[in-house]
Amino acid sequence: MIFKLSTKNRLIHVSSWTICIIYFVLSYFLLWWDLGSKNISPYEPIVGALSITACCYLIFSTLQYYLPRKNQYLKITLICLVLTLMSIGLSIFFLNQFFDDLSLSHFYQVLPHRFIINFLLLLCVIIINIFWNIQEEYEENKKRKDESERILRDAELYNLRQQLQPHFLFNSLNSIIALIGVKPDEAKNMTFQLSDFLRGTMRKDDKQLISLKDELAHLRLYLDIEKVRFGHRLSTTFHIQEETDHNKVPAMIIQPVLENAIKYGLYNVIGDVEIRIQIYVENYLLFIIITNPYDSDQFETKRGTGFGLSSIRRRLFLLYGRTDLLETAMKNNIFTTTLKIPQYD
Amino acid sequence: MIKTIVIDDEPLARMIIIDYLKQYDEFQLVAECGDGFQGAKAIHQHTPDLVFLDIQMPKLTGFEMLEIIDEMPNVIFTTAFDEYAIKAFEKNAIDYLLKPISKERFAQALNKLKHTLPNTDAPQQTREQVKTIREEESLERIVVKNGTQIKIIPVHQVTYLEAYDDYVKIHTKDAMFLKNKTMASFEKQLDPKQFIRVHRSFIAKVDQLAKIEPMEKESYIATLLTGEKINVSKSGYARLKQIIGL
Numbered sequence: 001m002i003f004k005l006s007t008k009n010r011l012i013h014v015s016s017w018t019i020c021i022i023y024f025v026l027s028y029f030l031l032w033w034d035l036g037s038k039n040i041s042p043y044e045p046i047v048g049a050l051s052i053t054a055c056c057y058l059i060f061s062t063l064q065y066y067l068p069r070k071n072q073y074l075k076i077t078l079i080c081l082v083l084t085l086m087s088i089g090l091s092i093f094f095l096n097q098f099f100d101d102l103s104l105s106h107f108y109q110v111l112p113h114r115f116i117i118n119f120l121l122l123l124c125v126i127i128i129n130i131f132w133n134i135q136e137e138y139e140e141n142k143k144r145k146d147e148s149e150r151i152l153r154d155a156e157l158y159n160l161r162q163q164l165q166p167h168f169l170f171n172s173l174n175s176i177i178a179l180i181g182v183k184p185d186e187a188k189n190m191t192f193q194l195s196d197f198l199r200g201t202m203r204k205d206d207k208q209l210i211s212l213k214d215e216l217a218h219l220r221l222y223l224d225i226e227k228v229r230f231g232h233r234l235s236t237t238f239h240i241q242e243e244t245d246h247n248k249v250p251a252m253i254i255q256p257v258l259e260n261a262i263k264y265g266l267y268n269v270i271g272d273v274e275i276r277i278q279i280y281v282e283n284y285l286l287f288i289i290i291t292n293p294y295d296s297d298q299f300e301t302k303r304g305t306g307f308g309l310s311s312i313r314r315r316l317f318l319l320y321g322r323t324d325l326l327e328t329a330m331k332n333n334i335f336t337t338t339l340k341i342p343q344y345d
Numbered sequence: 346m347i348k349t350i351v352i353d354d355e356p357l358a359r360m361i362i363i364d365y366l367k368q369y370d371e372f373q374l375v376a377e378c379g380d381g382f383q384g385a386k387a388i389h390q391h392t393p394d395l396v397f398l399d400i401q402m403p404k405l406t407g408f409e410m411l412e413i414i415d416e417m418p419n420v421i422f423t424t425a426f427d428e429y430a431i432k433a434f435e436k437n438a439i440d441y442l443l444k445p446i447s448k449e450r451f452a453q454a455l456n457k458l459k460h461t462l463p464n465t466d467a468p469q470q471t472r473e474q475v476k477t478i479r480e481e482e483s484l485e486r487i488v489v490k491n492g493t494q495i496k497i498i499p500v501h502q503v504t505y506l507e508a509y510d511d512y513v514k515i516h517t518k519d520a521m522f523l524k525n526k527t528m529a530s531f532e533k534q535l536d537p538k539q540f541i542r543v544h545r546s547f548i549a550k551v552d553q554l555a556k557i558e559p560m561e562k563e564s565y566i567a568t569l570l571t572g573e574k575i576n577v578s579k580s581g582y583a584r585l586k587q588i589i590g591l
Contacts, residue, residue: 167401170425171355174444178361231356267354268403270380295404 008136016056019121024049030110044095051090052118055083056125063129080126084119149318168225169198175229190228197221201255212279212286213245219258223275226262234266234273241280249286249341250319256312257290257337264335265292281343288339296333309337346373347462348391352384352407353399353423358444362397362423365451372455381405382495385414393418395458397442400424404497409488411475413495417468419461421454476530484534487515489522496522500539504553504571506531508546518571541588543567543581551589557582 027045088111172194179187200218216238223236258277266273278289309326316325320342327338349372353359359377366372372395376387381402388396396418400407407422422441424431431441440454461467487498498517507514508528515522532542543549553569557577560566565577577585 166426170444171358174361174425174446175355175357177445178357178364181364182360229355229357266403267401270382270403 012057012060016053016060019056019125020049020053023052023121027110027114030113034109044091047091047094048087048114051087051094052121054090055087055118055122058083058086059122059125059129063126063133076126076130077123080119080123083122084115087118087122088115165201169194171229172225179228186228190225193221193225197225208251209248210251211245212247212249215249215251215254216240216279219254219277222255222258226266230266230273233271234275237274237276239276239278244279244281244286247281247286247341247343249288250315253312253315253341254288254339257288257309257339260309261290261292261335261337264294269293269295284343286341286343288341289336290339291334291336293333294330294335312339347371347395348373348375348393349395349397350374350376350378350384350387350391350393350418351397352378352381352387352402352410353397354379354402355399358399358423361446362451365446365448369455381407381410384410385495388414388416388418392416394462395419395421397421397423400427405488405495408475408479409486411472412479413488413490417472419458419468420471421458480530480533482534483536484531487522487524489515489524491522498522500535504550504569505573505575506540506548507575516573538588541581541584543577543585544575545578547575547577547581549575549577549585557585 024045027048028042031045172190176187176190176194179190197218200221227234261275265275273293276291280287309328313323313326317323325340329336349366351359351362351374363374363377366374375391375393378384378387382405384398398407398420400422401424411417411420423444423446424441425444440457442450442454485500487500487503489496489498498515502517504516504518506528507516509523511525512523513526513528513531515524528542528548531548535548539551540548541551549567553571555568555570557565557567563579565582567575567577569575
């Protein structure tokens, strides 16, 4: 512990020896003040200072492993009292053992003062130390909490993806097999689309910002595959403001929203389905509005899960610290999801 | 001739099965359907010997569709990825095809079917097996048949359930439906935090209870928000106490 000079340990050493020196200087000065320049022995202040330093070290090392709980003031005072007695006991012992009577007589002269001063000093050291440790623990907890939140978020996201991907993948493969016999060119085309889409999904790191143009190309792939699977039932409309190509969006934010729209709008609705995607910039916000029809029975049963959008809302909060970036609305069996992505440049 | 119906919401998925089926002369395709409602109608109309049935379909899943048809055909399930269902299939003996479906696996399934065809109990076994699969899922909506109409009741609309001979009466705020199912299986499938079997003949929804009063020795009567009254037995009262912490 002593060999590993972390910032904390260094500070402990510095402060302990600072206390030692100051203590020595003060006691020497006070003795001199009291008794005049003659007849004073330097040993008494030295021993006093060393014993208080020993007690400081004891406090540091003990409190490293033990943090008093709230409202244990009495306990802290008691510990302090014991340490004070110890420091004084140590001084008496050494003075008795090794030095002359002169020093001892000095010592007994100032004993009550010394007791009070030692007590207050040690109390200060203990309190500072406890505060420090509390602070340290707090920071560690915070770090751990952040870490666990991150893991949870990743898991949530992973789950959301898992719900859809295998299904999507196997069904797409089944469609390809069906196409191979009758429309080999379409089958080929769909195989390429599917591999491009999967590659895009895997490459994306969810902290990364990517251009809207790339993200849209990726989403179009996805929609094209679904169109092959569901034929004329699915139609999509894009309304995209010009010059938004270079706006940036976080990876894996729009896709889950669109997947959600497909899940509730296409997988759970009978008949023709139109998915609309509208994108524009306003007040430094990139608006992405996706609408899909939904089945009212379905909706009511799924109300608790908020259509699976909670993890997207959470991610937006973690990225931008705002809770108003994802909004949903329902009207006339049309579900509208509005995503707002802040644009800082 | 073996009359066959293919039910799947994806046209290409239907196409592949129909394509495979063409190689077998003894199978005759009588209908192809894009959703559970059409499927139920077609089964009623054609009474097929064999149905290829997708599980994940809009509004009415394959399982839900089977619950409302009267005459159970032989069923071969087709599914892409449905963890629970696959697990359940492995336990039971219903045949199922995983998408993408290969020709060889398809042939195997048909072979298996030819062996079970003389066995008239097979469809009944399927029904039982679907029942056990369904019991492991939690119920979010109840599908009932009202004459020729198919009605889907979201579970949150239910106020209470009442036993009625071989049927269960499903009460909602403004209607009542009959379903051929046991109280025990409802008890098992419904969320136990919301639905409590308060009596041999009653399952109550917790948030529908207005008050509970003792009636006679060891029996109680509960009044619902709708004003209806249902009996609560001693053990039902104990269960209620446990869940809502009376």
